[in-house]
Amino acid sequence: MAEILVLFYSRKGSTAELARQVCRGVESVNGARARLRTVPQVTTVIDQPQPPVPASGPPFVTHDDLRECHGLVLGSPTRFGNMAAPLKYFLDGTSALWVNGTLAGKPAGVFTSTQTMHGGQETTLLSMMIPLLHHGMYIVGLPYTESTLSTTRSGGSPYGASHVANAVAQEGAVARLTDDERLLATLLGKRVAELAVRLSGAS
Numbered sequence: 001m002a003e004i005l006v007l008f009y010s011r012k013g014s015t016a017e018l019a020r021q022v023c024r025g026v027e028s029v030n031g032a033r034a035r036l037r038t039v040p041q042v043t044t045v046i047d048q049p050q051p052p053v054p055a056s057g058p059p060f061v062t063h064d065d066l067r068e069c070h071g072l073v074l075g076s077p078t079r080f081g082n083m084a085a086p087l088k089y090f091l092d093g094t095s096a097l098w099v100n101g102t103l104a105g106k107p108a109g110v111f112t113s114t115q116t117m118h119g120g121q122e123t124t125l126l127s128m129m130i131p132l133l134h135h136g137m138y139i140v141g142l143p144y145t146e147s148t149l150s151t152t153r154s155g156g157s158p159y160g161a162s163h164v165a166n167a168v169a170q171e172g173a174v175a176r177l178t179d180d181e182r183l184l185a186t187l188l189g190k191r192v193a194e195l196a197v198r199l200s201g202a203s
């Protein structure tokens, strides 16, 4: 089986909901399986150790998850037009894997959630690709042959899947993705998984 790591950070649940749709797309591919993981928050309070497992939701990612995966789909909320610090902090700790080329030659895609339509989805998605390119990954986007990409009035871009949360997102509430956002997130997972299956010969 090709193992696809769906790694996300989410504070209010929107990016988590996109991650679940990406997993659906992964699982729709014969020979592929989704592994959902998250990262801990970062804090300036250093005398309080982080819990080893999250209070709820998927487990925290480990370097073994990166070693074992055949593909990666990375998701973060947009923070000032960039990825959130907890995800960046985790990536900054992967230099040993970079030295060994652990992720080189594996496919990867990215997704994000913003508050506003023009609040920096594309800058976030593009900047999330940079560390993945340094790791030697093959970047997978979304093609305009999928007509939804041309007609969506919410999230979704050629650079990756996305969601516009607007002002309604409340902490703990389930994010309401539009049908277009859901479809494009699923398609991203499917495309990364299909390529991973082909590259790894794991069908």
Ligand SMILES: Cc1cc2nc3c(=O)[nH]c(=O)nc-3n(C[C@H](O)[C@H](O)[C@H](O)COP(=O)(O)O)c2cc1C
Residues within 6 Å of the ligand: 009, 010, 011, 012, 013, 014, 015, 016, 076, 077, 078, 079, 080, 081, 082, 113, 114, 115, 116, 117, 118, 119, 120, 165, 169
């Ligand atoms: C520090 C901070 C910076 C943010 N920067 C942006 C931004 O640049 N553009 C935007 O549209 N939303 C921004 N937001 C809003 C989040 O991106 C948005 O609420 C997102 O849907 C949260 O995802 P989550 O539900 O997965 O936590 C910011 C939020 C915080 C806390």
